[in-house]
Amino acid sequence: MKTRYLSLPYLIWALVFIIIPIGLVVYYSLTVEVDGKLIFSWANYKQALTPSYLLALWRSIWLAFVCTVICFALGYPIAYIMASREYASKGFLLFLFLVPMWMNFLLRTYSWLSILERNGFINSLLRLLSLPEARILYTDKAVVLGMVYNFLPFMILPIHTVMKKMDSSIIEAAQDLGANGRTVFLRVVFPLSIPGVVSGVTMVFMPSVTTFIISKLLGGAQFMLIGNMIERQFTESRNWNLGSAVSVMLMVLILTSIAIFTVVDKDGEGGALF
Amino acid sequence: MNEREHLIDLVDIEKTFGTSTVLSNINLFIRRNEFLTLLGPSGCGKTTTLRIIGGFERPTRGDVIFDGKSILNLPPYKRQVNTVFQKYALFPNMNVAENIAFGLKIKKADSRYIKRRIEEMLKLVNLSGYDKRQVTSLSGGQQQRVAIARALVNEPSVLLLDEPLGALDLKLRKEMQMELKNMQKKLGITFIYVTHDQEEALTMSDTICVMNAGVIQQMGRPEDIYNEPQNVFVAKFIGENNILDGVMRDDFWVEFAGKNFVCVDKGFARDEAVDIVIRPEDIAIVAPGGDNLAGVVRNVTFKGVHYEMLIESAGFVWKAHSTVMSQSGQEVGMRIAPDLIHVMRKSEYSFIDALPETLVERAGLSNAERGVYTMPVGVAASSATH
Numbered sequence: 001m002k003t004r005y006l007s008l009p010y011l012i013w014a015l016v017f018i019i020i021p022i023g024l025v026v027y028y029s030l031t032v033e034v035d036g037k038l039i040f041s042w043a044n045y046k047q048a049l050t051p052s053y054l055l056a057l058w059r060s061i062w063l064a065f066v067c068t069v070i071c072f073a074l075g076y077p078i079a080y081i082m083a084s085r086e087y088a089s090k091g092f093l094l095f096l097f098l099v100p101m102w103m104n105f106l107l108r109t110y111s112w113l114s115i116l117e118r119n120g121f122i123n124s125l126l127r128l129l130s131l132p133e134a135r136i137l138y139t140d141k142a143v144v145l146g147m148v149y150n151f152l153p154f155m156i157l158p159i160h161t162v163m164k165k166m167d168s169s170i171i172e173a174a175q176d177l178g179a180n181g182r183t184v185f186l187r188v189v190f191p192l193s194i195p196g197v198v199s200g201v202t203m204v205f206m207p208s209v210t211t212f213i214i215s216k217l218l219g220g221a222q223f224m225l226i227g228n229m230i231e232r233q234f235t236e237s238r239n240w241n242l243g244s245a246v247s248v249m250l251m252v253l254i255l256t257s258i259a260i261f262t263v264v265d266k267d268g269e270g271g272a273l274f
Numbered sequence: 275m276n277e278r279e280h281l282i283d284l285v286d287i288e289k290t291f292g293t294s295t296v297l298s299n300i301n302l303f304i305r306r307n308e309f310l311t312l313l314g315p316s317g318c319g320k321t322t323t324l325r326i327i328g329g330f331e332r333p334t335r336g337d338v339i340f341d342g343k344s345i346l347n348l349p350p351y352k353r354q355v356n357t358v359f360q361k362y363a364l365f366p367n368m369n370v371a372e373n374i375a376f377g378l379k380i381k382k383a384d385s386r387y388i389k390r391r392i393e394e395m396l397k398l399v400n401l402s403g404y405d406k407r408q409v410t411s412l413s414g415g416q417q418q419r420v421a422i423a424r425a426l427v428n429e430p431s432v433l434l435l436d437e438p439l440g441a442l443d444l445k446l447r448k449e450m451q452m453e454l455k456n457m458q459k460k461l462g463i464t465f466i467y468v469t470h471d472q473e474e475a476l477t478m479s480d481t482i483c484v485m486n487a488g489v490i491q492q493m494g495r496p497e498d499i500y501n502e503p504q505n506v507f508v509a510k511f512i513g514e515n516n517i518l519d520g521v522m523r524d525d526f527w528v529e530f531a532g533k534n535f536v537c538v539d540k541g542f543a544r545d546e547a548v549d550i551v552i553r554p555e556d557i558a559i560v561a562p563g564g565d566n567l568a569g570v571v572r573n574v575t576f577k578g579v580h581y582e583m584l585i586e587s588a589g590f591v592w593k594a595h596s597t598v599m600s601q602s603g604q605e606v607g608m609r610i611a612p613d614l615i616h617v618m619r620k621s622e623y624s625f626i627d628a629l630p631e632t633l634v635e636r637a638g639l640s641n642a643e644r645g646v647y648t649m650p651v652g653v654a655a656s657s658a659t660h
Contacts, residue, residue: 169363172330175350176357177377177428187376191367 028244044245053229053246057253060226063140064208067147068155071204072197074148075155079196080189082156083163094160101153109146109217116142116218138220146214151207155200162196163189198261206254226250278342281306281431281464282327287336289322289488296322297488300336304432304466304481309458311467311475314485315511320468321360323485324434327466328357341431355432356425360440362417364409370396370420371405377428395423398457415446426457432464439474451478472512476500484508486623503616507623509551516557516592520550520617528617531567532588535610539617549618554582556614557594559606566607571600 029045031038047053081087082094100108115121116137123133136142166189174184212227219225226246233243280303287300297319304310312320325331326338329350337344345353356377364373371392378388396402399419404412409420418438425433435454439447455478458465469475475482476496484491484499484507492504503509506517520530525540530550542548562568569587576582580595585606592608600606 167361167363169359169361170365172328172350173357173359173363173424174365174376175330176328176355177424178351178380179376180349180351183380188365188367192365 025244025247028241029248030245032241038241044242045249047242048245048249052224053226056224056229057226057250059224060209061253063144063147063225064205067144067151067208068201068205070144070148071152071155072201075152075200076159076193076197079156079159079163080193083160083166085168094156097156098153100149105150106213108150109214112142112146112149113137113217116145137218138223140219142218143215143223143225146218147208147211150214151204154203154207158199158203159193159196162193166192202258202261205257209254210250279305280339281308281341282466283337283339284323284326285337285339287323287326287333287338289319289326289331290334295488297326297333300488300490302483302490302493304464307462307464309455309465309467309478309480311469311479311482312485313469313472313475313482313511314491315470318485319488320470320485321436324357324436324466324468327432328355328434329353354430355434356428356430357434357436358418358421358425358438360436360438362414362421364417364420364424366410368409369405370401370407370409370412373409373420374405374424374427376424381428391427395427398426399423400453414441415450418442418450422454422457426461426463430463432466433458435465435467437468437470439469447474454478476512484511486511501616503551503618505618505621505623506549506551507621509549509616509618510623514554514593516550516552516554516590518550518552518590520548522546522548522617526612528615531590533567535615536612537615537617538613539615542617542619547620549620551616551618552592552610552614554593554595555580556610557592557596558609558611559583559594559596559598559600560609562605562607564607566609568605568607571602571604571606574599574602 028038030040030042032041032043078097082090087093113120117123118133118135118137120137122136126133136145170188170192171184174188179187210227212225212231215223215225215228216231230243230246230250233239233246237243282304284300284302287297288295289297300319300323312323314320322331326333329345329348332346338346340354365376368376374392374395375388378391383391392405393402396405399422401416401419401423404416404420409417412420418441421438438454439450442450451474454465454467467475467478476499479496481493482496482499483493486507492499492508494502499508500512503512509515509517518530520528522539522542522545523529523534524544525542526537528535528537528539528548528550560566567587569585569592571583572586572591573584574581576599577595580597581599583594583596583600585592585594585608587608594608
C-alpha cells in the first residue's frame with residue numbers, strides 16, 4: 001500500500017508532462033483549424049507524407065545511421081580499452097571523455113562553427129600549410145561531425161559499463177579452453193557486450209534522428225532534417241497541426257525501430273527501454 | 275616406458291605484486307595421475323600458484339616445467355591444462371552443450387565427434403538431457419558440473435580446480451568430493467586442487483601441500499600431514515589440537531605441563547625448547563591419581579560420535595574427545611601414549627597463539643573450531659625454562 005502512495009507524485013508527473021502532452025500532439029495531428037475551431041481531418045498526415053517531408057525524414061535517418069555507425073566504430077574500441085585491466089584503475093581517461101558533456105550542448109556546437117567556418121581554425125591551418133581551403137561547414141559532413149561529437153559519450157558509457165561488469169574469469173576460461181585473443185573477443189567478449197551496444201546505439205540514434213539544432217547550426221538554414229521541419233511548423237509557420245502529425249510519424253518510426261532492436265536483443269539491457 | 279615421474283615441476287617460484295611478496299621459494303612437483311591439493315588459508319598464495327600453472331600469472335622469478343619442458347612463455351591457450359574456476363565462469367551467452375563444445379570447436383573438431391563427446395561428458399557429470407538448458411537456469415551444483423565437463427572434454431593432462439566446491443552446501447559438497455575423486459581415478463588425469471578446507475583435502479588428495487604466507491609449510495601424504503605435522507602452523511591448520519611448550523630433556527624424554535613423559539622422538543639438543551602437539555582424540559580419560567595428568571572438567575559438549583571436553587590442568591585448558599561422558603566439575607586423569615605425543619622444533623609459528631584472526635575468518639572458521647587455545651603465559655614460560 002505504502003509504495004503506491006510513494007509512486008503517486010511520479011504518476012502525476014508522468015500524466016502531466018508525458019501522457020497529456022502526447023495525447024495533445026496526437027489530437028493536434030488529427031485536426032485542422034477552421035475558423036478558430038479544430039475539426040477532425042487526415043489532411044496533416046497526407047501532407048506529412050509528401051515527398052519534401054519524406055525526403056527530410058530519409059535524410060535524417062541516413063545521417064543518424066552514419067553517425068551511429070561512426071560512434072560505434074570509435075566508441076567500442078575506446079570503451080573496450082578503458083575497461084581493460086591496464087586502464088581499469090585510470091578513471092581519468094573516462095573522465096576526459098565525459099568532461100564535454102558537462103558543458104552546454106549549444107555552446108559546444110557553436111564552438112564547432114568557429115572551427116569549421118571559412119576563416120576558422122581548420123582553414124587557417126590549411127592556409128598556413130599552403131593547402132587548398134576546405135569547405136566543411138554547411139555540408140552533411142559538418143552535421144555528422146557535430147552529431148558524432150555530441151553523442152559519442154552515449155555510445156561509450158553503456159558499452160564501457162557492460163565491459164566493466166564482465167567477469168574476467170569468463171575471459172580466462174575462454175583462454176584456458178584454447179581460445180586466442182581474437183577468438184576470445186569474437187566468441188565471448190563481443191557477444192556479452194551486445195546489451196551495451198544496443199543501449200549505445202539506441203541512445204545515439206534517437207537524438208541524432210530528431211536533432212534540429214546541430215543541423216541548423218552546422219548545416220545552415222537550408223539544411224532540412226525532419227527535426228528542422230517540425231521545428232519550423234511550430235515556430236515560423238505556426239502550423240501546430242502539421243508539426244504534430246510529422247512528430248507522431250517520427251515517434252512511431254522510432255518506437256518501431258526500438259521494438260525491432262528489442263526483439264533482436266532478447267534478454268539484453270536495451271530492452272529496458274521498452 | 276621412459277615417462278618422467280614428475281609431470282609438473284615448479285622451480286624456485288617467486289611472485290610479487292607491487293611491493294608485496296605473494297609467493298616465495300616455491301619448489302614442488304606433481305606426479306603423473308596424482309591428486310594434489312594446495313591447502314592453506316585465504317591469501318596464502320595457493321590460488322596464485324594455480325594461476326601460474328594455468329598461465330594466467332607469470333612468476334616474478336623461477337620456472338614452470340611441464341613434462342620436462344619450460345612452459346613459462348606459453349600463453350594459457352597453448353597449455354595442456356584446463357581449469358575449473360571458483361565461480362564456474364560459464365559462458366552465459368551459450369547453453370550447456372555450447373559451453374562444453376567451446377574447446378572442441380576451437381580445435382575444429384568434427385561435429386559428430388563433438389556431439390558424441392558432449393553426451394559422454396554430460397553422462398560423466400550426471401547431467402544427461404541438460405544439453406539445451408541455459409546455464410543461468412542451473413543450480414550451483416549443476417553449473418559446477420558443467421564447468422568440470424567443459425574442462426574435461428578437452429582431455430587435458432592436468433585439471434586445475436580452484437576451490438570448485440566452495441559455493442556448494444555441505445551435502446552437495448560431500449557428494450561432489452566423491453564424484454571428483456572417482457572421476458580422477460577413472461580418467462587417470464592429474465588433478466591440482468585448491469582449497470582451504472582441511473577435511474576436503476584429507477578426503478580427496480594423494481598429496482597435500484600445506485601453504486601459508488606464500489611459503490610451502492609441508493608436503494606429503496594426507497596421513498603424514500595429519501599424523502606428523504612439521505610445525506605448529508600445519509598442526510593448527512589440520513584438525514584440532516592441543517599445543518603446548520615443552521622441553522626435550524633427552525632422547526625419548528620430554529617435559530611439558532609440569533611433568534615428564536616418555537616419547538618416541540630423538541635427535542634434539544639437550545633441554546631444547548620444543549612444541550608439543552597432542553590431538554584431542556589421543557587423550558585417554560582415566561581415573562585421577564597415579565602418574566596421570568590431573569585436571570578438572572570445565573565444559574562438556576556432545577558432538578555426535580564423541581563428547582568434547584575442556585579439561586583444565588595446571589592453568590592450561592586441554593581439549594579432549596571421549597565416547598564416555600564426564601560431568602562438568604569432575605576431577606579426571608589424562609593419559610597420553612608415547613607415540614601420540616608429537617614433538618616439533620620451534621618455528622616462526624610457535625609463538626602465535628592462534629592463526630591471525632583475519633585469515634581464520636576468511637577461511638570461514640572460528641578459533642573454537644580450530645581447537646586453538648591461548649595458553650596462559652605463566653605456564654608457557656615455566657615449562658620452557660625449567
